[in-house]
Amino acid sequence: MFSLKDKKAIITGGGSGIGKAISVLFAKQGAEVHILELTAESAQNTVDEITAEGGKVFAHACNVAKHDEVVATFEKIGNIHILVNNAGIAHVGKVDTTGEADFDRIMDVNVKGVYNCLYASIPQFRKSGGGAIVNMASIASWVGISDRFAYSTAKGAVMSMTLSVARDYINENIRCNSISPARVHTPFVDGFIAKNYPGNEAEIFDKLSKSQPIGRMGKPEEIATLALFLASEEAGFITGSDYPIDGGFIKLNN
Known part of the structure; x- marks a missing residue:
């Protein structure tokens, strides 16, 4: 079960943390993994780990906030079956303590970066006859988190983009779901x-x-396991859904 053999996957921010765990697990399950990081060096530890285990992996230097750069990178990689939009940055602040520059920086990476990758992925999914998209949202998409105004705004947008893409491409065999970790x-x-x-x-x-x-x-490996399920054929009946993985945070924190 949950085999990704003969699948080609793009994982943004795959050089560390959750992205690394997803990259390693996907490669273990047979996928050809393509990691997008700001620099190829940022992905080197992940590449070395996957290579040592006999997996197939490639690292690409790409700033997800740069539209033309993302499109060129996706075109170079070619047809894909899986996209994991994991790259993101954090910010601490309320609305009146969040400067314009910080707000723009969060939007550029966490919102426009996801848009850029979604935009660039659709032609490549079509070449493969469809596929699966997993976007990394957050519990901040669901509930109010103190001092996380810009971050929460961005993650709310990610969840909305997930629903929109799921609806628009359901007839092209492209599924789109999101994960909301605590x-x-x-x-x-x-x-x-x-x-x-x-x-x-x-x-x-x-x-x-x-x-x-x-x-x-949570552990990065636990998030990776959920991403694997959503990317696999076993989740073929699932699209347009968000999956909190939060240790009870949303429902039990009262």
Whole structure:
């Protein structure tokens, strides 16, 4: 089950964290993995891990916020069967503490970056007779998260784009779903805590972990497993849906 043999997958932001876990798992399941990162060096650890396990992987230097760059990269890769829009950046701030430059930066990567990849992917999906898109949304698409105005705005847009694409291309055998994780333990989280709470890392880590009712953060591998299901033939009857993977955050945090 959940084989991706003979499938070609593009994964944005596949060099670290959730994207790396998805890239490694997809390659293990037989996919030819194409990682998009700002620089090829950013993807090197993932490439080395996949290659060591006998997988097939390619790294492409591509800024997802640059339309022409994305289109050229997708055309170079050619026909695809799977797209995972994972690349994204974070920002802390309320609406009155979010400057225009920061807002534009979040929109460029987290919204326009997803649009660019969706735009560039459709012609390549058509060459393959269809395929599956998995967009990375967030619990911030569902509920209010303190001090996350720009990030929440962007992730709400990702969920809406998911519904629109699912509707528009359902008759072309292109499925589109999204995943909404709660907090996941990645190197980004460790770096954020170290930068903003020096000397209190353990206390803050524990606090952030317990914000999920299940009592811990998610693991990148757990998000990757859900992405694998949604990208596989076993999920062929699923499109236009969002899947919270949140340790009970949305429904049980009351």
